[in-house]
Amino acid sequence: MSEPDAKRGTAVWVSRAGLNQLIANLKAQGYQVVGPRIADGAIVYDAIEGISDLPSGWTEQQEAGTYRLRRRDDDALFGYNLGPQSWKKFLHPPLLRFFAAERNNGELRILPSTEPAPRYALLGVRACELAAIQVLDRVFLKDAFVEPNYASRRRDLVVIAVQCTRAAPTCFCRSMGTGPAVRSGFDVALTELGEGFVAQAGTERGEQLLGSVERAPADEELIRQAQEAVEQAAAQMVRRIETQDLARRLQEALESPHWDDVARRCLACGNCTMVCPTCFCTTVEDTSNVRGNRAERWRKWDSCFTESFSYIHGGSVRTSVRSRYRQWLTHKLSWWVDQFDMFGCVGCGRCITWCPAGIDLTQEVSKLVASG
Amino acid sequence: MSAAAEKILATTLARVVAVERETHDTFTLSVTPVEGEPPEPFQPGQFSMVYVFGVGELPISISGDPADTERLVYTVRSVGQATHALVSRKPGDVIGVRGPFGTAWPVKEARGKDVLIVAGGIGLAPLRPVIYHVLRNRDDYVRLIVLYGARSPRDLLYRKQLAEWGRAPDTQVLVTVDYGGLSWRGHVGVVTTLFRQLRLHPAETVAFICGPEIMMRYVIRMLEARGVAPQDIYLSMERNMKCGAGFCGHCQLGPYFVCKDGPVFSYRQMQPWLDLHEL
Incomplete structure (x- = not known):
């Protein structure tokens, strides 16, 4: 609530029952509501029927290479920070059929996918994740070309943000300027306090959504408590990246010996790119049936950590792990600035948590900059 | 949409x-x-x-x-x-x-100048439209020089056309191969060895290069040594591409997406990155 001008309407108090009603209203409007729930020992984003699906009383313990679900002392619905998945799995799906094609007597027919794009309402979007969606918007909607599959999922998107009231040790959104307070890009922003939420609309649609559920005015005291809870999250943050002049300094460190040091630890598994909310690279896969008269073309998430990623006739451009880690890190924090006038990193820390070797982006960056 | x-x-x-x-x-x-x-x-x-x-x-x-x-x-x-x-x-x-x-060879900006084309192997293919264009708009340009290198005589593309182009006015076509074999009576050696046969007017020359990166780097050195300015040298880069529109991420080369910022770059754009191994 640091920038009240970005938010519309006055803050209101919404109970858990009110949130449940909001979910039901969204579903009644034809939205597929997706939000946090427990699966496979982690908090993942999936379809939500109501607040009973939310990870009540759960939190997580995160460190470099570590993620464990833990019980909380209370039954908070949003008492965690971030699981392995990001919202890009809905907006930029990991697997997407571009088209099918049929061939009969040498004649080719393209059968475009006609399924309408799903209408999503995202529940529980953190500030860093809002920033990540804005990064993807920049890449897919505001560059030379518009990516139609992203555009169709993005157009009617409803975003219910939830501000963080705690920070994981892996979080560094504060230094990236993306959180923990949400600023823009949401329809409704919630801050969880005990048995309910301080809620504020960010759009006209958000106002309508809040207007259709049971609510009470939020007094000064509640608003202050919500603000303090978010400030507490900011204060808890231990990791940071010094962004001052970072893009240029990393370009000066392109030949740093420290890349070899990282390469000795990096397994080139690509986990960091899969969990990253802004990594957008894809490849395509062609399949055909046994008779050879029907083929399909699928798009899949890809990772710059694979050797085949940079393959051209004669061999791959980036054969060494050193060069692939360098591509990933410099893209996030340097080239992205050249390409899109922003960083490709929002400070969510997922790449730190989910790296099986526990490689910590924030540490590598400070060593690289120091060595450059 | x-x-x-x-x-x-x-x-x-x-x-x-x-x-x-x-x-x-x-x-x-x-x-x-x-x-x-x-x-x-x-x-x-x-x-x-x-x-x-x-x-x-x-x-x-x-x-x-x-x-x-x-x-x-x-x-x-x-x-x-x-x-x-x-x-x-x-x-x-x-x-x-x-x-x-993708981007195009700047044929408009090259008007009034010598057009120097340096191609290696299949790299002649993306440059052939320039040759067509210059020959069709002959008065807009001064000389057309084509330096073309292939591995061996049997790898030479457009052999009939190369001969035809060589007969056009104010046009010089020089061909070389890495391995000649017994029947080859032409030049043998890498494409840069053809520069000895050239009289360049560096201030009046625009160079378009396409071929393996190693070849392009040597050609650029040769051109720089002869006084052609970096902004008058253009090259076409190759990277893995899945989409052509900047979405798949595969073709990145430093700050650029080769598919939309290239494939044709001025040497001035590419200069900081060209010698970085595995960038």
Whole structure:
């Protein structure tokens, strides 16, 4: 609530029952509501029927290479920070059929996918994740070309943000300027306090959504408590990246010996790119049936950590792990600035948590900059 | 969604109307759209994403005459599964094309100057539209110089055309091969050795280079040593591409997406990055 001008309407108090009603209203409007729930020992984003699906009383313990679900002392619905998945799995799906094609007597027919794009309402979007969606918007909607599959999922998107009231040790959104307070890009922003939420609309649609559920005015005291809870999250943050002049300094460190040091630890598994909310690279896969008269073309998430990623006739451009880690890190924090006038990193820390070797982006960056 | 945005990823069916064998492994395919409008006009240096049923999609430079509005022409060397499938197409077969994509050789900016073309191997294909353009607009340019290197005589592309171009006024075509064999009476050596036979006017020259990166780096050194300014040197870069529109991320080279910021770059743009190993 640091920038009240970005938010519309006055803050209101919404109970858990009110949130449940909001979910039901969204579903009644034809939205597929997706939000946090427990699966496979982690908090993942999936379809939500109501607040009973939310990870009540759960939190997580995160460190470099570590993620464990833990019980909380209370039954908070949003008492965690971030699981392995990001919202890009809905907006930029990991697997997407571009088209099918049929061939009969040498004649080719393209059968475009006609399924309408799903209408999503995202529940529980953190500030860093809002920033990540804005990064993807920049890449897919505001560059030379518009990516139609992203555009169709993005157009009617409803975003219910939830501000963080705690920070994981892996979080560094504060230094990236993306959180923990949400600023823009949401329809409704919630801050969880005990048995309910301080809620504020960010759009006209958000106002309508809040207007259709049971609510009470939020007094000064509640608003202050919500603000303090978010400030507490900011204060808890231990990791940071010094962004001052970072893009240029990393370009000066392109030949740093420290890349070899990282390469000795990096397994080139690509986990960091899969969990990253802004990594957008894809490849395509062609399949055909046994008779050879029907083929399909699928798009899949890809990772710059694979050797085949940079393959051209004669061999791959980036054969060494050193060069692939360098591509990933410099893209996030340097080239992205050249390409899109922003960083490709929002400070969510997922790449730190989910790296099986526990490689910590924030540490590598400070060593690289120091060595450059 | 606007029609233009949809079109970026939608392939247009095109029928193969001619297949010419250039060398033992390289073929030139001409295609026209199966229905409707003639193909999108292209500029020299641009490429298409060419789809072969069930096999895949490839970035292929357009090697035809930009003034030919009826057909799209691709010269393809069979080096892998998808290129093999593409060169195996027969007249009448249907493929898919998207594009044209990418930046072009700055033929307008080169007006009033000598145009120096340096090509290695299949790198002559994306430069052939420039030659067509210069010969068609001969008065706009001073000299046309083509330096072309291939591995061996049997790898030379467009042999008949090379001879024809060499006979055009104010046009010099110099060809070299790495290995000549017994019957070859021409020049032997890497393409930079041809510079000895040239009288360059560095301030009046615009150079367009396409070939293996190592060759382009040496050609650039040669041009710089002879006083051609970095902003008058252009090169076409190759990287893995899956989409052509900046979405798939594969073609990144430093700050650039080769598919939309290139493939044609000025040397001034590429200078900081060209010598960095595995960038």
